[in-house]
Amino acid sequence: MALTNSQDRQLRERARAVIPNGMYGHQSVALLPDVYPQFFAKAEGAHLWDVDGNRYLDFMCGYGPNLFGYCHPRIDAAAAAQQKLGDAMTGPGPAMVAFAEKLVSLVTHADWAMFCKNGTDATTMAMMIARQHTGRRKIVVAKGAYHGAAPWCTPNPAGTVAEDRAHLLTCIYNDSESLDAAVREAGDDLAGIFASPFKHDAFADQSLPERAYAMRARELADRTGALLIVDDVRAGLRLARDCSWSTVSVKPDLSCWGKDIANGYPISALLGAEKARSAAGSIYVTGSFWFAAVAMAAGVATLEEIETSDYLEKTVRLGEKLRLGLSSLSKTHDFSIRQTGPAQMPLILFDEDPDYRVGYGWSAEMVKRGIYVHPWHNMFLCAAMTDADIDAALNAADDSFKALRANFSTLAPHPGLAAMLKSRRR
Numbered sequence: 531m532a533l534t535n536s537q538d539r540q541l542r543e544r545a546r547a548v549i550p551n552g553m554y555g556h557q558s559v560a561l562l563p564d565v566y567p568q569f570f571a572k573a574e575g576a577h578l579w580d581v582d583g584n585r586y587l588d589f590m591c592g593y594g595p596n597l598f599g600y601c602h603p604r605i606d607a608a609a610a611a612q613q614k615l616g617d618a619m620t621g622p623g624p625a626m627v628a629f630a631e632k633l634v635s636l637v638t639h640a641d642w643a644m645f646c647k648n649g650t651d652a653t654t655m656a657m658m659i660a661r662q663h664t665g666r667r668k669i670v671v672a673k674g675a676y677h678g679a680a681p682w683c684t685p686n687p688a689g690t691v692a693e694d695r696a697h698l699l700t701c702i703y704n705d706s707e708s709l710d711a712a713v714r715e716a717g718d719d720l721a722g723i724f725a726s727p728f729k730h731d732a733f734a735d736q737s738l739p740e741r742a743y744a745m746r747a748r749e750l751a752d753r754t755g756a757l758l759i760v761d762d763v764r765a766g767l768r769l770a771r772d773c774s775w776s777t778v779s780v781k782p783d784l785s786c787w788g789k790d791i792a793n794g795y796p797i798s799a800l801l802g803a804e805k806a807r808s809a810a811g812s813i814y815v816t817g818s819f820w821f822a823a824v825a826m827a828a829g830v831a832t833l834e835e836i837e838t839s840d841y842l843e844k845t846v847r848l849g850e851k852l853r854l855g856l857s858s859l860s861k862t863h864d865f866s867i868r869q870t871g872p873a874q875m876p877l878i879l880f881d882e883d884p885d886y887r888v889g890y891g892w893s894a895e896m897v898k899r900g901i902y903v904h905p906w907h908n909m910f911l912c913a914a915m916t917d918a919d920i921d922a923a924l925n926a927a928d929d930s931f932k933a934l935r936a937n938f939s940t941l942a943p944h945p946g947l948a949a950m951l952k953s954r955r956r
């Protein structure tokens with residue numbers, strides 16, 4: 531099965547001349563199988579079309595922002611109405627207050643909200659607020675956890691200096707003893723403890739948070755006066771209509787949000803508890819586009835969908851259907867796969883696949899059949915997906931396992947991947 535790709539190849543060639551490496555960041559396809567398109571023409575509901583007109587059921591959802599479906603009519607209408615009135619004006623529109631009110635009423639631990647543009651803005655602000663609140667320096671993060679692309683947290687050290695991370699200490703996710711040890715090492719200089727809502731590191735099996743670990747993080751923060759921060763940028767609203775750690779009954783002091791809170795319109799947020807309000811109000815953070823009104827209006831409409839629709843139950847149900855189906859198909863074709871994390875944010879890795887060549891082979895077969903999956907990053911379901919979409923994905927999976935078996939002896943490791951994995955800092 532061959533996809534046409536001439537438009538994509540032409541664009542890549544033009545891009546190489548005017549964009550470093552032709553593309554950069556997490557949406558570069560340099561580390562994906564060759565069949566993955568780099569450029570897309572349009573998206574609607576649960577589907578994407580590449581620039582050559584090939585259509586895909588999209589299990590990446592823009593790496594998270596698409597929660598209710600691309601071009602959601604009600605959310606887009608709210609954004610379009612605001613667009614007619616004004617967007618990046620000299621000050622925010624009233625939707626800023628409405629959006630903050632809605633987030634504060636939805637998220638149990640939150641008493642206030644601040645808005646920014648990217649998840650990294652929110653995590654960096656959380657770090658600054660923890661330092662301002664405590665007057666201390668050390669920040670504990672879990673080894674391998676992603677908190678963004680700023681010098682203090684980027685997984686790729688190029689362009690950074692050791693001092694950018696001088697006050698970071700690491701622990702192992704879900705390992706309370708290692709958390710204790712990191713906190714001990716920080717001594718009387720601990721400003722904050724970062725926690726991913728669940729372990730969703732790239733290239734590794736996902737795991738849900740253990741309640742004992744989350745409670746220990748809360749206790750340690752309380753005992754030391756440090757702030758507990760949940761980075762809900764990726765998982766926010768996908769596990770709960772609240773902070774994701776509400777699922778283990780632990781309230782952080784700060785939580786970071788982004789990606790899906792406005793269903794793809796560019797906005798992120800930092801939410802906080804009363805005790806951190808004064809520190810939050812004293813740091814200087816801003817940006818030319820942070821207060822633009824269109825994304826705020828889209829955010830208000832998105833939260834209305836959160837409150838009134840069954841999106842969460844639906845994505846869980848469809849995710850479970852996909853997981854069960856893939857488990858059975860993999861067995862039929864004699865492959866051993868591991869499906870980890872919440873069903874609505876699935877990650878699929880193959881056993882005995884240290885250089886990921888088998889996962890790459892299967893993912894490439896899926897993409898050739900119009901199902902956009904990822905070989906090493908967690909995926910996302912969106913509420914625009916239907917039972918028929920999951921059936922289509924399972925049909926394609928059946929054929930893809932078959933093709934993988936037939937091509938098994940020809941699979942080879944991806945040339946750039948090994949070097950990249952080696953260069954990753956944590």
Ligand code: PMP
Pocket residue numbers: 647648649650651653676677678679761762763764765788789
């Ligand atoms: N934290 C987490 C958990 C994320 O998944 C991401 C984005 N993948 C970020 C922070 C950074 O968000 P952004 O790319 O919007 O800066």
